[in-house]
Amino acid sequence: MDMERGRMPDKDYRILQENYVYLIQNCQARYLIPHLHQLNLISTDNMVVLENEEESKGHEAGMKKLIEILNWSGYNALSGFITSLQRAGYTQALQNLQATGIDNNNDDHYQLLNKVMNDVKQLKENDLRKDKQIKKLQYEVELLKIKGKKLFSTI
Structure with a gap:
C-alpha cells in the first residue's frame, strides 16, 4: 500500500499544535516510530531521519521532527498518532489530546481517541480489581500462617 502524502487536516494539526509543548517534552519519538511505520504513516527513510534526529539532538528534537x-x-x-500513543503507553498524552478534541465527537479519530481512553480506563479498573484480589489472598495467607502456628504450638 502506498503511503498517502499530503497535509493532515488543519483541525487535526491544531490539536497537535495545542499539545505541542507537552508532546515534545513528555514523549519520545523512538517509542512511536515503529507503530507509525507499521501504520504506514512514516516511511523507512522517515524512520532513519527521526532516529538520527533524536540520537544526535535529543528527545525534544526527535518529537519536533516527528510532528x-x-x-x-x-x-x-x-x-494513527493516537493509536501509536496508545500502543506506546502514553496515557497522559492521550488524555491531553482528548481534552483538546472533545468538541469533535463526529470524526473518526475522535471516536477512536474516546475508545482508546475507555480501554485505558477499563485496564485501570481491572488492575484495581486485581490489586484487591491480591490483597485479599495475602490476608488469607497471613490468617493461614497464624492458624498454622497455633496448630503447631498446641502439639
Whole structure:
C-alpha cells in the first residue's frame, strides 16, 4: 500500500499544535516510530531521519521532527498518532489530546481517541480489581500462617 502524502487536516494539526509543548517534552519519538511505520504513516527513510534526529539532538528534537513529518502524512495521520500513543503507553498524552478534541465527537479519530481512553480506563479498573484480589489472598495467607502456628504450638 502506498503511503498517502499530503497535509493532515488543519483541525487535526491544531490539536497537535495545542499539545505541542507537552508532546515534545513528555514523549519520545523512538517509542512511536515503529507503530507509525507499521501504520504506514512514516516511511523507512522517515524512520532513519527521526532516529538520527533524536540520537544526535535529543528527545525534544526527535518529537519536533516527528510532528513535522506527521503534518505531511495525510488525512489519517492524527488517528494513527493516537493509536501509536496508545500502543506506546502514553496515557497522559492521550488524555491531553482528548481534552483538546472533545468538541469533535463526529470524526473518526475522535471516536477512536474516546475508545482508546475507555480501554485505558477499563485496564485501570481491572488492575484495581486485581490489586484487591491480591490483597485479599495475602490476608488469607497471613490468617493461614497464624492458624498454622497455633496448630503447631498446641502439639
